[in-house]
Amino acid sequence: MGVIPFLLTYDIIIKFIEKSSIGINYLLIMSGGIILSLFLKGYLYFQGLNASHEAAFDTLMGMRIKFVEKMRKAPLGEINAKGVGSYKKNLIDDIDSVETLLAHMIPEGIPFVIVPILIYTMIFVTDWRLGLLSLGSIPFGFIPMMFMMKNGTKKMPMYYKSAEDMNNTIIEYINGMEVIKIFGRTTDSYKRYKDSVEGYRDFTLDWFRESWTYMAMYTAVLPCTILLLLPVELNVYLNGTLELSKFIFSLMLSMSAGVPLTRMLDFAPTVIQLTYKIDQLEKTFEGVQLKEGNESIAIKKHTIEFKNVTFAYEEEDVIKDVSFKLRQNTLTAIVGESGSGKSTLAKLLVHFWDIQKGEITLDGKNINKFSVTDLMNEISYVSQDNFLFNTSIMENIKIGNPKATEEEIKEAAKLAQCHDFIVEMEEGYNTIVGDSGDKLSGGQKQRITIARAILKNSPIIIMDEATAFTDPENEDKIQAALSKLIVGKTVLVIAHRLSTIVDADNIIVMDNGELIAQGTHKELLEKNHKYKTLWESHMKSMDWGIQVEEEEYA
Ligand SMILES: Nc1ncnc2c1ncn2[C@@H]1O[C@H](COP(=O)(O)OP(=O)(O)OP(=O)(O)O)[C@@H](O)[C@H]1O
Structure with a gap:
């Protein structure tokens, strides 16, 4: 639906250039078509978002119920060893972040994948040389992106551990407040608390600093889909081997691919993060469980x-x-x-x-x-x-x-x-x-x-x-x-x-x-x-x- 306004605008421009007779009815229909497709795009997006949120929140509820059921069947020692902070992180933060995947990434992410594919296919169909040129910015964007993802995969477990430690320290600090006050240990306990909060901040900021360079590179380069296309295409057009209509068509399509392409890649770090979190949640789901039967057995004697x-x-x-x-x-x-x-x-x-x-x-x-x-x-x-x-x-x-x-x-x-x-x-x-x-x-x-x-x-x-x-x-x-x-x-x-x-x-x-x-x-x-x-x-x-x-x- 997002590509239709571009196609209709292209048709109007071509008609102007070719000096075909353009009636008011034609213009009204085309403008109506553009407005309608924009409206439909918004409406479908809203409906999609609505459905995906309903499905996502149902899934989150199911995950939270399953998590607590698993917890009930886990040995108490396992639960104590993990710490309240870690469970809070699993049950609240991690499960919440799955909402981003289900409610946003799927409805928003799928068009961002489909639209660029559709656009590039159309450019290739128009003229395969233009198709190749319009892909020119992608390798320049993908290389920093790959570096960032590689670094992210390495850092994720450390980040996770640091967040878990911080959560546990915060909860311990609050629970132990009475003892801290009675024994006047405010300074050392606060230091432990501060160290863990600072540790988390420093780790996260260092990681972000490393990522910012890569992010700046790919977000700047990737939307420049006309980087190679425009000069070469102009040259080919001026040499007379490319029709004006194809020139404008491919240029418009190429420009419309920039935004969805960048948005698609914006989801990549979130995908790594979520894959890791889901992996961790699954491990917790599969954690050690008590051996227990599931049939009701009649008990006659309480010996x-x-x-x-x-x-x-x-x-x-x-x-x-x-x-x-x-x-x-x-x-x-x-x-x-x-x-x-x-x-x-x-x-x-x-x-x-x-x-x-x-x-x-x-x-x-x-x-x-x-x-x-x-x-x-x-x-x-x-x-x-x-x-x-x-x-x-x-x-x-x-x-x-x-x-x-x-x-x-x-x-x-x-x-x-x-x-x-x-x-x-x-x-x-x-x-x-x-x-x-x-x-x-x-x-x-x-x-x-x-x-x-x-x-x-x-x-x-x-x-x-x-x-x-x-x-x-x-x-x-x-x-x-x-x-x-x-x-x-x-x-x-x-x-x-x-x-x-x-x-x-x-x-x-x-x-x-x-x-x-x-x-x-x-x-x-x-x-x-x-x-x-x-x-x-x-x-x-x-x-x-x-x-x-x-x-x-x-
Ligand atoms: N959750 C735990 N994890 C590891 N070791 C534990 C745990 N709970 C108890 N222990 C250890 O197991 C041993 C027995 O502890 P237990 O609490 O059963 O003793 P108890 O006789 O009931 O003591 P008390 O009279 O002081 O309550 C102790 O050495 C204790 O340190």
Whole structure:
């Protein structure tokens, strides 16, 4: 459509030159034709853009959904290792840039490829010598372009890495603001932040500086399609071997090719960039996935067994050939020094990672056979740092059971000892908890996560016992909430305070990733030195706590 005005104008000029009789009707039709073709060009462009944007945004939505689904199936370690900044870049920036490809490059880029091809074909058909001459500027434009693309392909991974590092540093800086202020580390943390931002700026500017020379060369040379054509053509015309009509026709066509040709090449760097980004996105899509089944398996008995389980986050094994059983409706506790592997055992049971050796079974079936969703329907995991979303308290508790009624939610909150403080708040259950729940105290947050677990009412409970909120009032309330949660369930407690698990049906003692003993509190006190030492030091710390309290009140 873009070439038609040129063709019609050419026809008018030729008629003038040939002094053919030109009627007003002819001029009106031609002018109408030019206006109509310009209008149609705009209309079709608009329609094309509209359709391509609809398709593009549907695709972006699909990619974002697929990305998060893949993330949900990835081992937690993979996600943590990549960093939030990197995911933000993938999920927001990279996927957004695919919009440029789909919504702009395809509808805008295709005419920029087709129009020059069409134009040059017409010039060749008119006179092959003119066709060759009109291509004269292309090699001069393509050579700097090739250099720029070669350099771009080399620099792209470094640019990508630099942007990812910067994103991660910015997010870490913002997340760590509290610690930075408390410890007065504003200068060094800011320096790290500034270095990464400056590093990104310097890298990008250096790259652009290198590219600008090439860009200036090809954008200046390429549109000069008449560079060789005009002088030679003029000469041929003056020699009388070229008709005037062909002279004007080829000149007009050649001039109309300049703009689409330059625009076509303008897309070339974007194509490299996008190819790289799509490649990276595909790699993330294909990243390590947890082994999981996809059929629903009926679970009759909530008995769990760790059979010779060995696991390493990285190189070194942190769980070494561990075997134990959690019988249905019993309470099993895991104790051990810090770093002995207690939390890791809990995380393996909820299938945050795949194990390297051995197997973990639920009702006699390897947990790999269940989908993560089915497995998590059976388990409530109350960890020390359960996350609260920046929404109302009601919504945060409801995560435990999206079908629960308001009454059921309040009932769970009462059992979790949080109803009273919630109703005292101005907005009650509609109070927005802030980013990660930061408008609530640590103890309040924890009780809300217990309410969530009570509402979920799953047959297996894993509790990573809190150590952080141990002021007596909170501790009593949390213990009361927990005792309501575990009634009639298969329970695994990661115990930091041994006094809370003396009645456990089975206590597992971990030491440096190994299970060194198991039994009841009484049995272990008699037969296991490590447990005895842990118990004694716990008792001492309790005495010390009481002593401090007494001194405070003396
Ligand atoms: N995400 C991780 N990546 C790499 N190593 C980890 C990771 N999480 C834990 N570890 C290592 O695994 C080992 C066991 O850690 P784990 O958190 O299971 O111990 P724990 O007994 O629960 O400790 P604590 O009582 O202090 O919570 C430790 O050496 C720890 O450094």
